[in-house]
Amino acid sequence: MTPPHVETDAVTRAAALFRSLGDPKRLAILLELRKGEQRVADLVNMIGLSQATVSGHLACLRDCGLVDYRPQGRQSFYRLTTPDIDTLLRAAETVLAATGDAVVLCPNYGVAAAAPERAS
Structure with missing residues (x-):
């Protein structure tokens, strides 16, 4: 173990x-x-x-x-x-393609979470 x-x-x-x-x-x-x-x-x-x-x-x-x-x-x-960095970035692109907009729409890490709050 x-x-x-x-x-x-x-x-x-x-x-x-x-x-x-x-x-x-x-x-x-x-x-x-x-x-x-x-x-x-x-x-x-x-x-x-x-x-x-x-x-x-x-x-x-x-x-x-x-x-x-x-x-x-x-x-x-x-x-x-190292070429492994390119491999890692390509793997991330594959994951993003497979998950569609799930990461982009994620309330914790997606686009809305990164955007500053707008004043009303």
């Missing part, structure tokens, strides 16, 4: 991974990096976020071990650290 702390450690690690993927801006960056190496300026143009925002999220993704970069002259080219 596996000691309970081993299962808890695995759950904690997986939860940390999914929290890192849970921010829409970080997820958008990862989706763009699936296409191949990108510079910060490329990501800014593709995603429509400020340079500071993209750089901050890339730093977070680097700290999480999900992206890395290759310096070339004065530029840095960012990439996914």
Whole structure:
């Protein structure tokens, strides 16, 4: 029998991974990096976020071990650290397709839960 702390450690690690993927801006960056190496300026143009925002999220993704970069002259080219990240993102797309709008409509995590309340 596996000691309970081993299962808890695995759950904690997986939860940390999914929290890192849970921010829409970080997820958008990862989706763009699936296409191949990108510079910060490329990501800014593709995603429509400020340079500071993209750089901050890339730093977070680097700290999480999900992206890395290759310096070339004065530029840095960012990439996914492993093809498994692409596999994970594709698996999420498959789950979303299979569940239809259930996740989007979820009262706890769906679109309505993420939207700020509007004043009457």
